[in-house]
Amino acid sequence: MPAFDQRPGAVRDGAAIAHFGDPITEQRRLAAGAAVVPLEDRTVIEVAGEDRLGWLDSITSQALTGLAPGESTELLVLDPQGRVEHAAGVFEDGSSVWLIADGGDAEGLAAWLQRMVFRSRATVTLRPELALMGFVAGGEAEKTVVADAPNGGPLVWADPWQHVQPGGFQYAQADRHPGEELAWRVAILSDAAPLAAGELEVAGALAAEALRLAAWRPRWSTEVDERSLPHETDWIRSAVHLNKGCYRGQETVAKVHNLGHPPRRLVALQLDGSDAVLPEPGAPVLAGDEEVGRVTSVARHHEDGPIALAILSRRAPVGDLVVRADGVDVAAAQQVIVPADAGATADVPRLTRLSRRPAGEDPRAAH
Template identity: 65%
Template sequence: MTEHLGGANGGAGGDRHHTAGPGTVPSFGAEISGAVVEGGVVVHFGDPVREQRALAAGRAAAPLADRTVIAVRGEDRLTWLDSITSQSVSTLAAGESTELLVLTPQGHIEHAAAVLEDGETTWLITDAADAPGLAKWLTMMRFRSRVEVAERDDLVVVGFAPEGKAAEAIVPLAQGRVWRDPWSVVSAGGWQYAQTDEHPGAERAWCEAIVDRNEASEGDVFAGAEPAGTAASEALRIAAWRPRWAGEVDEKAIPHESDWLRSAVHLNKGCYRGQETVAKVHNLGHPPRRMVMLHLDGSESTLPAPGAPVFDGDREVGRVTSVARHHELGPIALAIVSRRTAADAALVVDADGTRVAASQEVIVPADAGATAEIPRITRLSRRPLAE
């Protein structure tokens, strides 16, 4: 699964962009004037910085062609999902949102999905490259459970802030299918490793609407909202320290290293695949890697690409996973580094041969985990008792 590492680049590689042309089947949003498309995804509409500000302020919405919808129906759907994933969803009420992970037996992240319940269907929103594998695995896991699983290519996903003109325009088109990102708070049963009084995720107000593309055109969606590309949405995500499957997950990833216990793992629920590793690392051990945010030297015009190596001196200590140019913070990145990397280390990123200085902001500290208090057993003296 290494090809997934660094899949979300926030539009860093500008020379790879191209404008959607005739003869192609455009993704949702690609036919809007000024759309610049990369890999089937609208990266921006001509002014990424302005689009970021508008998206954060609730004036803009982003067509997310890199997100796919999976519908799970059937009367057993919630208890079934609860039994095979990291999140407690058995009592999820209509209108409630959460997110879940599917782990390997060894506790590594295999799939990730946003979860929205509407009372009849549980909607999963996942990164597009993850959707086929997740849908296949869910189908294989049905056994005798009364559930149906289907990828829905007739539906598109649009991201926006919950307050503002964009929400007013898009929410009615979604017919109640609006997922609200739980990242702004620590979910019930979750845990935050980041040691900060002001977590940047607390300011993340983000929604993703599921819209029927056969009933709502691009003109309908963006009649009351300015368009923004994924360069804008990715920059806001990275600034909030928010992990995603297409960026921060590789074959070694466990939830602890990216602080994903914060919103996608319930530590007190029943058994599920990979739970033993989750509990063991959280209670007794430490994740071998940890996520950091990097503030990159802005004097270099080139941003490193996802997957670029991170160095502490001459020693490679990790890899960049997601990169963006933020409208306030400047060039920033998320990276996964070795746990033993010093918190005050002066890091350098190799951007295609250019050494870019990077100031490290700790997200997951080196001492994350080992939360269980193990009672000390008094050792018996070997000296003979006095007569």
């Protein structure tokens, strides 16, 4: 989407435009549904063929066989030990399934899917020429963004994070989950140039990331590492169906959810902004002198100020923490997302222990 680089104030950071000169104002407009974000750090994968839904259902964490045209969901690809390898938003248009993946994951996901086709009637195609535009539903941006889809109908993915999905489970114990307040949408466009040249307000990636963090929403490019289980980030809420058929990694997903606890847990951090120091992803999180985890994402929110997501050890204490950034210890108020006792949901009957009685004692004496 090079046309957006010509917008006044555009500042690029790697694959995406970070902002257009005023990140906080852009964030307010985005939250109000009055601006769109060019999502240049995501890539589209098209899966076509009559077996596409059943085939994807059999190899991923999500139940997809009943997905109707116009419906959205999310899937994960897990390794045999249940760790997250790939993630994607899913939109079915009646002819193809459209997968939206982080740019760093798209080629690996597409290659893995192509290796798994075997005799299924399905084709997998990377579509880097398609543009992705993010916006919040319900405002002027939604009215203006026309999803000029390759198959002739609108392609607009509705992020399922807003609600616990069928077959999903929420570990967060908040009275009202902040994800409910973010009606995030992503439009797939054949050509974004008209939007770039038009008068529609635009926002940068910093604005979108701040809204994501405030909603406690995990992302492959930031919250996932080689050890990640979906339980640790509450991703079972939107991307895992606990009652579907067998798929790779399912045994671990079921075992941790029903009988165990995830070894790590996602938290939200409210950072002290008095030193004007914003930690980088990867900054250590300390409880006293002990390192208990790492920051995964950081943003400046237009209402909440500096905020972060972090992955901590399950046994990390609940309470105020410290994030070490550039030699400065930044105070961080912890808000638990995934509690330490997450999992172990199965109601397993326990055998009554029989007490030992001294030899020769009449068991009826106790009655």
